[in-house]
Amino acid sequence: MANSQKKQKILEVAARLFRDKGYPATSMRHLADEVQLKASSLYNHIGSKEEILQTICFDNAHRFAKEMKGIQENSTLDVTEKVKALIQLHIEMATQEITSVTAFNDEWRHLSEPHLSNFMKMRKEYEGAFKALLQKGMEEGTFKQKNASILLYTLLSSFRWLYDWYKPGKSIQIQQIKDEMIDSLMNGIS
């Protein structure tokens, strides 16, 4: 296996272990076993345990930031379509990059400084952009008048089960998840 392939494999297995056991409870010896190396040999491919976490967290943060920017700047979409596009984005990320996104969601708090502050800043920016969109919809009269923070976090949280629940190849189709969640969140369950 080429060196860069081995590194990719290490990152993938690490993401899965971080998701299943959490970052602190994942040992480098266990990770090494799973990629068939000795623990010390991991350090030929990666700089440290935390560097793996940094890669996972910031790769995903940059991906979300990029997609958000694309949606914000797309002038052919109205507010409702933009919110729907964001719902779809979260479902796609959660189903395509399952393990990585879970680590991103739950394990970022184990980053050390200054990475922790940088990460939280990116997160705040993403949430701010999402919230501004909701507020715009409320001002237009497209959405009901509500506290924008409560609504924002209710929406953002509602995707979190996917990371635990979705298994590739499951009988349920991603398109069905998208359709049903968009309808439930936009129009309610009744």
Added chain:
Amino acid sequence: MANSQKKQKILEVAARLFRDKGYPATSMRHLADEVQLKASSLYNHIGSKEEILQTICFDNAHRFAKEMKGIQENSTLDVTEKVKALIQLHIEMATQEITSVTAFNDEWRHLSEPHLSNFMKMRKEYEGAFKALLQKGMEEGTFKQKNASILLYTLLSSFRWLYDWYKPGKSIQIQQIKDEMIDSLMNGIS
């Protein structure tokens, strides 16, 4: 401080540390510092680190099971009212027992057997009861026809931000959170 008060204090501080740093990253020495004891003295009050986690997880699981039973057996409530009552229950638990409920939500996976299996069984039962209620609503025509699992987990997830976000004494009132979340989830945002 009486012995049982000290034990209560230990459980409370432990729940907060488990929430903030996660169970594996919380050391007994750090916990001891925060309750002004030496690590070894903790063991006069508790049996082990995991026993604390067990107490937190099963206290909350039993509370949710009890409340679910009360709602199920309350024949004066229709399906919509029962779902609203469950939404309120989750918001009350999240705001009144913040730290404990977060540990319950995120750290149960660190339980050892047979506690892990027992916990997962209780969780499955709770989810099954909630799902049955949603399915009954769909059969009655009260709720839209949808995949009950997707809907169940979307609802259950949507509360999870509260554990991170809600701070006692915040300007925002619990009643407002309840009213807005019930409306958003039952009737949608548009």
Added chain:
DNA sequence: CCTACCGATCGGTAGG
């Protein structure tokens, strides 16, 4: 890529 090893820290116990 491995063997051998480092200091630090872990949960927990003995004994008083």
Added chain:
DNA sequence: CCTACCGATCGGTAGG
């Protein structure tokens, strides 16, 4: 409730 200490395990390095 403390001091003193246990074996186990941690992330990581030296050296080849």
